[in-house]
Amino acid sequence: MEELVRKNILNITPYAAGKPIEEIKRQLGLKEIIKLASNENPLGPSPKAMEAIKKNLSGANRYPDSQGYYLKKRISRYLNVKPANIVLGNGSDELIDIIIKTFVEDDENIITADITFLEYEIISKVNGRRIISVPLRYFKYDLEAIKKKIDKNTKLIFISNPNNPTGTYVTKLEFEDFMRDLPDNVLLVLDEAYDTFIDVDDFPRGLDYIKGSTKLTLDPEQGRRVNNKKVIVLKTFSKAYGLAGLRIGYAVANPELVSYMEKVRQPFNVNMLAQVAATAALEDKKFLRKTRKTILAGRDYLYDALSKLGIAYVPTVANFILIDVGRDGVSVFKDMLKYGVIVRDMDQYGLKNFIRVTIGTKKENERFIKVLKKVIGNR
Ligand SMILES: Cc1ncc(COP(=O)(O)O)c(C=O)c1O
Structure with a gap:
């Protein structure tokens, strides 16, 4: 029935989600399972x-409030922006789709990294848009190389900062250097799904550039600012707030950009329970701490334990770690599954010898290390 399907859909590899706990319980008849596969909140x-x-x-x-009045009001107070700066989405996944549909014409292209959040590529292709994937450099977004790939048809650039699945980040200086040369007709999406876990000083907070309050650190004239019409920041309640199952995220951008995105957004895209839960979660400072x-x-425990085992990993500023298991990651993933530990193989990302593990509770991390030792020692 291929002839019935739009051509750009035929060669899409569907997103392979982390395996749900119940599915593994059913399949393997195991009672105690821990899931460290989807960067969720373990608490x-x-x-x-x-x-x-x-x-x-x-x-x-x-029906839910189609405008998300109370949630937007709460977010705007939290971030010190206006409600008119905010678009709510059914997870940030949906916002990626809304952004592409709103801004990218048929003949325009989108640029991102080759090893990054898979949905940028999948949603671009579903929408029939060309995506250019630029190789990472030392597991990091290579902004210099991305700059060279910008052509007259480039409309959008996605940067996952920190990057999933590597946990690396683009620094403030690198980002500002990149922004200075970005043509005015190119939009930049900074996906900050993991920003709550940042513990470094040189991380560029996307909101600073939208508010237009940040002078370029490296600017020779020491007066220019990033054009705040070019930046869209994505945030989610799926990670630090523990609401992945409710599907809720938001975009922050210049109000004019927001007004166009609002034309594309489905009226009831964010359900009522997600709205009230997210509004309350923003008050929950204790939980966030x-x-x-x-x-x-x-993270400190896992760094230490992996080093003691002589296993290499990529230092992370997010709630997951990319680990070089030195052998086929898919078989390590399958072997760990037999012991009831769900991690993520990196096959779909083309990282054959790696797995990605979400940082869990103390008990979960200890069990992960114990099982990893067993599985790798067994080979
Ligand atoms: C970089 C990045 N962006 C977005 C998402 C999706 O978030 P949401 O659950 O809000 O759709 C993820 C989830 O893994 C992610 O890693």
């Missing part, structure tokens, strides 16, 4: 969000 959802969901369940017969502490402590 569960924010307790304040759960409370809000319970309180609002009885309103599920009504605990999450950050857990991840940073877990």
Whole structure:
């Protein structure tokens, strides 16, 4: 039935999601499973969000607020932007789609890295848009190489900062150097899904450039600012706030860009429970602090344990670690599964000898190391 399908759909490899815990329980008959495959929050959802969901369940017969009034108001207070700067999405996945549909014409192209969040490529292709993938350099976005690939048809550039699946980041100086030469007709999307875990000083916070408050550090005239009409920042409640199952994220951009994206957004794209949960989660500072502490402590533990085992990894500023297992990552993934530990093989990213592990609770991290040792020692 191929002749019925749009040609650009035929050669798309569907996104391979992390395996759900229930599926592995069913398949392998295992009782205790830990999932460290999708960069979720190991502590569960924010307790304040759960409370809000319970309180609002009885309103599920009504359509959600299509404008997300209260949530936008809460986000705008949190980030010190205006509600008119915000577009809500059914996860940031949906916002990637909305951005492409809003801004990229048929004959225009999109640039990103070759090893990065797979949805940039998949959604570009679904929309029939050409995507140019630029190789990473030492596991990092190579902005110099990306700059060279910009042509007269380039409309959009996606930067995952930090990058999934490598955990590396583009520094403030690198970013500003890149922005200075970016043509005015090119939009830059900074996907900050993991920004809560950042613990370095030279990370460029995308919002600073939208507010137009940041002078270019390297600018010889020391007065120029990044054109704030060119930057769109993506954020999600799926990671630090523990709401991946509710599907909610948002974009922050110049109000004029937002007004065009609003024409493309489906009216009821964000469900009511997601809206109330996200609004409450933003109040949950205690939960956020605990999450950050857990991840940073877990990262230190894993660095130490991996080093002791002589296993190489890519240093990360996110809640996952890319690990060089020195042999076929798919078989390491499968062997770990037999012991009830779900990690992610990197086959779809073309990183044959790697796995990616999400940083979990202390207990989960210890179990991961124990099983990794068993599996790698068994070979
Ligand atoms: C870089 C990046 N952007 C976006 C997402 C998707 O987030 P959401 O759950 O909000 O669709 C992910 C999820 O893994 C991600 O790694």
